[in-house]
Amino acid sequence: MKQLVLSIIAYAVQRDVDAAQLCKLAGIDLAALKKSHTAPVTAQQLQDLWLNAARLTNDPLFGLHFGESLQPAALGVVGEIIRSSATVGEALTHAAALTHLVTDQCRMEVTRSAKNFTVRLLPAVDYGAAPPYAFRQLIDLLLMMVIHELDGLLLEKIVPQAARLAYTVPDPAEYERVFRCKPSKRVGDYVLVFDSRYWDEPLLTANYELQNLLLQKVSSLPQTAGQQKTLQNRIYNYLLANSYLGVSSLNDMAANFNLSPRSLQRKLKEEGVKYQDIADAVRHSLAVYYISSGNYPLKDISWMLGYNELSAFTRAFKRWTGSSPVQYNQSL
Known part of the structure; x- marks a missing residue:
């Protein structure tokens, strides 16, 4: 239950909700919750946590979208x-x-x-x-x-x-x-x-190691308040954290943030960036990270990043770095 509550709070923060405000409204002591020995969250606190998370994100389908993001x-x-x-x-x-x-x-x-x-x-x-x-x-x-x-x-x-x-x-x-x-x-x-x-x-058998590798990458995400405030950084962090089976489409991302695709594009344009730019930055970061680990074939990395053909991944990687995945791997 404790891990579930912490995960709900973390997802709400990803959706630009202030954790302290959410916990206060739900009657939860966040500092105490993070300690190893704490009293269990009550049914009423959990109910209030769900209700206020949905209200603060303006998303009545908060639980559904939270599940989609895991x-x-x-x-x-x-x-x-x-x-x-x-x-x-x-x-x-x-x-x-x-x-x-x-x-x-x-x-x-x-x-x-x-x-x-x-x-x-x-x-x-x-x-x-x-x-x-x-x-x-x-x-x-x-x-x-x-x-x-x-x-x-x-x-x-x-x-x-x-x-x-x-x-x-x-x-x-x-x-x-x-x-x-x-x-x-x-x-x-x-x-x-x-x-x-x-x-x-x-x-x-490699799935567990692949998951751990991704989680290690996600754990290195910067969590400063300043970065969380821009939509492009929130989307970048979201895409990176949920990229195990490829990078989400614009439509899926907009739905998870409870926006229309057009509204999401407009908000990103105000920040001077396109959704595709963010998606490519995530793929680039993960591609370099996976190749540098030295543990996985390029075809597996290509599939994990959402490319059906290795040739398409190779072209994209060369566009990002100026060299092919094989050349990059040999230079390590």
Whole structure:
């Protein structure tokens, strides 16, 4: 629970919210929360944290967008699952047993049939068709964590066959964009359904190391107040922190910041920069970082940065640095 609360606060800060103000409104002592031995956050404090995070970001879908923004291992769970699992099925089974590390408000159940497998969240309290706001935010977050977990395990973006929620979603088009399928309503259901072909897929042993490498890069991000105030720096940091499966598109970034693509472009223009410039700067930084690590083939680096063809990555890298990836690697 403590890590979840800290992650909610961190994402709100990424969205240009003052952490001290948010914690004050939620009745949370941030300094005490960061200490190893602190009293647990109460249900009311968590409810107030979700409500005020949504209000201060002007984003009623705060939980959904928070879930979309999570990189693998963001809550410290996925990396451990990868290290202890051989297949996707094993990983999901382990994940179900570890749900309590994130929340005590629901548990996860994974079932399998010949055609598909289902990930179901089972609430500790039956809210029927009208769960409280904070619980809906939590459900959105957890379901997106499942999708991100599968993305991270297989190094590809997984599309669920179905998504079912117990409540009517406020913005169906945005939920469909984030969940990658159109959600339906069924009272009492919080469900994602996936094609059974993924179940026995072996996990790539390098995934855990790749996640750690990215997290090390993210941990070096400057966190000064001045840098957080400009939109371009906030977007740069966001893209870098969530680049495990490529760099987000303008439309996805605008939606996550609760802006229209045109508004995002206009705000960046006022700062004298284009979105593509920021995206390229992130790809450049990560490309140099991954190549300098000396641990991964160029084709893997190319894929991680969102290039389907190594030749396209090579052209881009040469544009950024004046040399090809191979030449750069040889010069190290």
